[in-house]
Amino acid sequence: MRLDQIQIGRRCRVTAINFNHAICQRLANFGLLPGQEIEMAQVAPLGDPIAITFEGQKLSLRRREAALVEVEPVAV
Amino acid sequence: MKHIALIGNPNTGKTSLFNCLTGMRQRVGNYPGVTVEKKLGTAYLADGPATMIDLPGAYSLSASSLDERVAVDVLSGHLPGIERPDIVVCVIDATNLKRNLFLAMQIAELGIPMVIALNLWDALEQRGLSIDIVELEKRLGVPIVATVGRKGIGISELRDAISKAATQERCLAPMTWPAEVNEAVNNIHCAADGHTAVPLTDMEVRRLLFDANSAVLDRVQSNHEKVRASISEGRENLRKLGLNPMAAEAVLCYKHLDKLLEGVIKQAGDAPNGPDGTESIDKLMLHRFAGLLIFAAMMYVVFQAVYSWAGPLMDLVDGLKGWVQGIVGGWLEPWPMMSSLMTDGIIEGVGAFAIFLPQILILFFFIALLEDTGYMARAAFLMDKLFGWCGLNGKSFVPMLSGYACAIPGILATRTIEDPKARMVTILVTPLMSCSARLPVYVLLIGAFVEPKYGPWAAGLALFVMHIVGLLVAVPAAYILTKFVIKTKPQPFLLEMPSYRLPRMQDVLFRMWMAGKEFVIRAGTIILAITVIVWALLYFPRPAGLEDEVTKEFYAEHIEPNPASASLLDDPDSELSVELSNTIDAAYINQSFMARIGKAIQPVFAPAGFDWKITVGVVASFPAREVIISTLGVIYSLGGDVDEESPDLMTTLSNATWKEGPRAGTPIFTLPVVFAIMVFFALCQQCGATLAVMAKEIGWKWVAGSFVFQTSIAWLGAVLVYQLGTAILS
Numbered sequence: 001m002r003l004d005q006i007q008i009g010r011r012c013r014v015t016a017i018n019f020n021h022a023i024c025q026r027l028a029n030f031g032l033l034p035g036q037e038i039e040m041a042q043v044a045p046l047g048d049p050i051a052i053t054f055e056g057q058k059l060s061l062r063r064r065e066a067a068l069v070e071v072e073p074v075a076v
Numbered sequence: 077m078k079h080i081a082l083i084g085n086p087n088t089g090k091t092s093l094f095n096c097l098t099g100m101r102q103r104v105g106n107y108p109g110v111t112v113e114k115k116l117g118t119a120y121l122a123d124g125p126a127t128m129i130d131l132p133g134a135y136s137l138s139a140s141s142l143d144e145r146v147a148v149d150v151l152s153g154h155l156p157g158i159e160r161p162d163i164v165v166c167v168i169d170a171t172n173l174k175r176n177l178f179l180a181m182q183i184a185e186l187g188i189p190m191v192i193a194l195n196l197w198d199a200l201e202q203r204g205l206s207i208d209i210v211e212l213e214k215r216l217g218v219p220i221v222a223t224v225g226r227k228g229i230g231i232s233e234l235r236d237a238i239s240k241a242a243t244q245e246r247c248l249a250p251m252t253w254p255a256e257v258n259e260a261v262n263n264i265h266c267a268a269d270g271h272t273a274v275p276l277t278d279m280e281v282r283r284l285l286f287d288a289n290s291a292v293l294d295r296v297q298s299n300h301e302k303v304r305a306s307i308s309e310g311r312e313n314l315r316k317l318g319l320n321p322m323a324a325e326a327v328l329c330y331k332h333l334d335k336l337l338e339g340v341i342k343q344a345g346d347a348p349n350g351p352d353g354t355e356s357i358d359k360l361m362l363h364r365f366a367g368l369l370i371f372a373a374m375m376y377v378v379f380q381a382v383y384s385w386a387g388p389l390m391d392l393v394d395g396l397k398g399w400v401q402g403i404v405g406g407w408l409e410p411w412p413m414m415s416s417l418m419t420d421g422i423i424e425g426v427g428a429f430a431i432f433l434p435q436i437l438i439l440f441f442f443i444a445l446l447e448d449t450g451y452m453a454r455a456a457f458l459m460d461k462l463f464g465w466c467g468l469n470g471k472s473f474v475p476m477l478s479g480y481a482c483a484i485p486g487i488l489a490t491r492t493i494e495d496p497k498a499r500m501v502t503i504l505v506t507p508l509m510s511c512s513a514r515l516p517v518y519v520l521l522i523g524a525f526v527e528p529k530y531g532p533w534a535a536g537l538a539l540f541v542m543h544i545v546g547l548l549v550a551v552p553a554a555y556i557l558t559k560f561v562i563k564t565k566p567q568p569f570l571l572e573m574p575s576y577r578l579p580r581m582q583d584v585l586f587r588m589w590m591a592g593k594e595f596v597i598r599a600g601t602i603i604l605a606i607t608v609i610v611w612a613l614l615y616f617p618r619p620a621g622l623e624d625e626v627t628k629e630f631y632a633e634h635i636e637p638n639p640a641s642a643s644l645l646d647d648p649d650s651e652l653s654v655e656l657s658n659t660i661d662a663a664y665i666n667q668s669f670m671a672r673i674g675k676a677i678q679p680v681f682a683p684a685g686f687d688w689k690i691t692v693g694v695v696a697s698f699p700a701r702e703v704i705i706s707t708l709g710v711i712y713s714l715g716g717d718v719d720e721e722s723p724d725l726m727t728t729l730s731n732a733t734w735k736e737g738p739r740a741g742t743p744i745f746t747l748p749v750v751f752a753i754m755v756f757f758a759l760c761q762q763c764g765a766t767l768a769v770m771a772k773e774i775g776w777k778w779v780a781g782s783f784v785f786q787t788s789i790a791w792l793g794a795v796l797v798y799q800l801g802t803a804i805l806s
Contacts, residue, residue: 019322022140022288023568028326029136030572031175041355045364046461051573057172058354058573060457062464065568 001073004050004066006040012071013037023065031055037074078126078242079159080119083147083183084167085176086133087450087574089195092225092583093167094130097235100586104594107155112146113491122239129161135175137182137279138287141567142496145291151186152277163241164188165234166248170200170207170222171575173341174333181329184248185279190218191237192248197222197230199575206344215336217249226580251332253282256317257324260285260310267306271299285310286325354450354575361454371458374451375477378442382435382481383512389434397427416615417608425607428700429600429765432484433592439478439485440591441584443492446474448579452492453571460569466551467558467566468505469498476502476550479509480543483766484599487773488591495567501557503774504782507766508546508553510758513702516720517757518542520705524726525750538751545758549789595769602768610699613670626663630656654715662713670696671711684756684794685749685802687734694756701762748801752794760790 006012014036017024031054032038038054049062082097084090095102098117107114115130131150132143146155153160164183168176173194183190194200194207213220219237223230253261264281272295276284280292284307296303311321319327361367401419408415446452456470463472471493479486486506493499518539527535558566634652635642644652665671674692681691689711697704709718709725712732718725732744761767761783771779 017323019320023570025138025288025322025326026135026140026568026570028323029138029178030570031178031326031330033323033327033330042358042362042457044362044457044461045368046458048461048464049457049569049571051358051362051457053355055172055174057175058358058575060453060460060569060571060573062460062569065570 001071002067003038003040003052003069003071004063006071006073008040008043011037011039011074013074014069015072016070018068018070021065021068023061024068027059027061027069030057030059032059032069038071077124078121078163079161080126080128080238081131081150081161081164081188082128082167083131083151083164083179084133084193084195085135085169085172085179085572087572088133088167088169088176089225090133090167091130092580093193093195093223093231093234094128095583095586096225096228096231098128102590104590107146108157110142110146112142119235119238121235123242126238129158134179136179138283138290140287140289141494143494148283148291151183151188152280154274161188163191163238165191165193165238167193167195170194170197171203171205173207174330174337177333177337178326178329180248181251181333182279184250185282186277187247187250189241189245190248191234191241192216192218192220193230193234194220194222195225196577198224198227199577201344204344206342208340208342212337212340215340218246219244226578226583251329253328254317256313257282257285257310257328260306260313263306263310264303267299267302268296271296271303273297282325286321288322357576358454358573361451362457367454367458371455374446374455375473378439378446378474379477379481381442382439382478382485386434386438386481390431393427393430393434397423397430413615413618417611420615421608421611422604424611425604426600428607429596429603432482432595432765435478435482436485436488436595437588437592439481439489440588443474443489444584444587445579447492448577448583450574450576453573456571457573464569466555467498467501468554469493469495469502469569470571472498472502475506476509479506479511482511482513483507483509483763484595484769487766487769488595490773495569497558497562497564497566500562500564500774500778501554503770504557504778505550505554507761507763507770507782507786508550508759510543510546511763513700513763514542514757516702516705518754520720520725520729521745521750521754523721524729525745525747542754542758545755545793549759549793553785598772599765599768602771603765606699606764606768610670610696613673614665614668614696616669617667618664619667622663622667623660626660627656630659655713658710658713658715661710661715665692665707665710680791681794683799684752684791685744685746685798686753686794687732687744689732690744690749690753694753694760694762697757697762698760699762699764701757701760704757746802746805748798748805751801752798755797756790756794758790759786759793761786 014032014034016034017027019025036054038052040050041053041058042051049060050066051058051060082090082094094117097119102115102117105114106112112132117128118125119128129150131147134144134147137144137148149155150158151161151164166180166183168180180192200207209220209222219241221230221234221237223234261278261281264284265276268276276295283290283292314321314324361370401423404423405415405419408418446455452471455473458470459473460470463470475486475489478489483506487503490499490502493502522535522538526538641652644650645656647653671692674695675688678686678688678691681694686694692711693704693707696707705718705720706716710716712728714724714728729745734740734742734744767779767783770782
C-alpha cells in the first residue's frame, strides 16, 4: 500500500521509501524513515494535499509525493 | 565584539527569543546577492555587547533551499562580510526534541561552541511531559536552558549561559560515523584537495556525500570528475552496508538520537498527557465545509481591514500632506518654481510613500497573527490545490488578496512563501490584481459613460468585470512563468503544521513596525525620486511669454465681449479668475515635456482609440496610476483638484470630440474607448512604488521584464477591446 491510499484516521507503518526523489531525503530529515508509524490526520477539502502526524509533529505533503512512501496498515 | 548566531527549525519561537535577547536594536537587510532576509541585533550580555545574527529557520543543513544554504555559509564563515560565529545558540522546540536535535547534530560537525535553548517549555508541560535537563546536558555536553520566549521566561538564564559559553568552549559532541563514511570522506578530501578556494571542512564533504545535488559542489573549481567519482564510490560503499546513501545520514543520526534520548523525556505529575488541543482545532479548521468557511471569513476580515479600515488613516496622511503643502506653499509663494518643487515634487513624493503605510502596517499585523498562531500553514494547506497547479503556492493567497487593496503590502507579504520559485511567481502576478488606486479610474469612466446610459446594474457588472480582468491574465501568466521562464527548481510542497499557539503581542507589533520601517527605508527614496522626476517633466519647460499670451487670449475671448466682467478678475476666488488660472495651468502642461512625450507616442495608442490627451494622461500615470484623474482635470482646464465623482469632469469628458482627422466632430469617449482605457489601467504596471518594492525583492532585471510584459499586455488588451468593441457596435 502507498501512503496516499490510507484513509483519514488510520495508522500505518512505513516499509519503504523511494529515495531517488529529493523530497524523500527531506522527509527522512523529519524522521520519516522505514519503521516509523504514522497516522493520516486530514485531507484538504479539495482532495490534496494530505496531513500526517508522527512523533508529535504534523506534516502536510501532496499526494504525488506521498505515493513515494510504501506503508502497511497497523491495527489500532 | 563576539558574534553569536541563532539557529533553529522554523516554528520554534526563534524570532521571539531573538526579540527578547536583542530588544528593539535590530537591523534588517538581505544577504549579498540573495533574497534571504538577514537580521542582526545587539545582545547585551554580562561581559558586554555582542552581535547576534538570526539565521533563517532551517530543518537541516542539506542546503537544498536558499535559506539553508545561507545558514550553512554563515556558520562555516564563507559569506563575505559576515564573520564566522563564536557561539551558536540552537533553539529547540521542547515538544519535538528528536527532530530538532537532528539539525543540532549537523551543526555539531562545525565545532562551534553551542548553547541549547529548549523553547516552548510551557507547551511541553501542558502535554504533561518533562525533560531531564541535567541528564541531557551530561549526554550532549553543552549548556541547556529551558525557555518560554513568548513569556520572557528563561531569558536571563540564557544570557548567562551564552556569556559563559565563550570561555567554556563546550561543543556538542558530533556523532561517530561508521568507518565506511569516514573512509569516503577522506577519499573525497583527497580528490578535491587544492581545487577549492578554501579547503573544504569535513562537514562540507559529508554534505557532498549525503546530498543528491549539494550546493557545496559549486565550491570545487576544477577536477569535478575526480570528485564526482570519489563521491559515487563512497555511496557505493554505503549501499554495501545496506544504507541508501540519500537516507544514510538520517538513518544513522536518528539511530544515534534514539539511544541518546533514552529515558530523558519523562512524565511530569498527573497533568493530562496528550494532545494540546491542536488536533481538535484542526478537525474544525481543516473541515471540508467549516474549514473553508472559516478561511473565507478570516480572509474577508483581513481584506476589509486593508481595504476599508486603512481608509481613514490614508485620508489622514493625505490631509496632513495637503496641510503641509499649504503652509510650505505659502512660505515659498514669492518663488513659484521652488514652491512647486517643494509642494508638488518633494512633499508630494513623501506623501506618495507615506500613504501606503497604513495598509502595510495593518496587513502585517494580520500576517504576524496568522503566522504566529500557526494558522498560515493551515491556510496554505487549504488553498494548495487551487494554486499549486499553475506554479503558485497555498501561501500565495494572502499576498494576492492584499494585492486587491494594494500590491505593495502584497509583495512584501510574499516573504512568507518559503519556495523561492513560487515566491517569485507570486511577486510577478500580484501587481495584476486590481488595486484600490485603479478604482477611481473605473468609478469615473463607469459613472460617466456606463451608468447614465445602461443603469446601475450594468455599472456594477462593469466594475466587477474590471476586477476580474487582472486575475484572468495572472493565472495563465503564472503557469507560463513557472513552466518556461523561471528556471529555479521548485521546492516540493512539504509543510510543517505547527501546534496552535497564542502569539506574543510584542512580536506581532514589532513585526508590523519593522515592515513599515523597512518599506520607508528601502522604497521611500526611490518613490520620492520618481515623484520629483515626474514633477519636473510636467513643470518644465516654462517659456517666459506663455502666461501673457494665454491671458491675452483669455481677455479677447471673455472680457472684451463683456468689459464689465473685468472687475471679477480682481477677486482671486471668482469663477472667472479660477477659469483663467486653470487655462494657464492647462497651457503650461500642454507644452510640458510630459505632454510632448504623450503627443509623440499618441500614434502608438491610436489603435486603442486614445487621443493625445488620454495618451498624456496615461503616460503621466506611469509613476502612479491614481494621478490620471487630476492630470485629466488639468489637461481639460478644470484644475488639478477634481476627483473621480466630479460632475464637471464627467460632463467635459462626455462632450470631448475629435477636433480633426476622419472622426472630427464625433465623441472621443465612445464605449469601446472607455473600456479600452479601463482595461489598460487594469493590466498596466503603472506604479513606481510597486516597481521600487519589487526591485528590492527580486532585482531590477525582473522588474524590467515585468514592466515590459504588463505594458504590452495592457496595450494589447486595450487595442483588442477597442477594435472588437468598435466592430461590434458599428
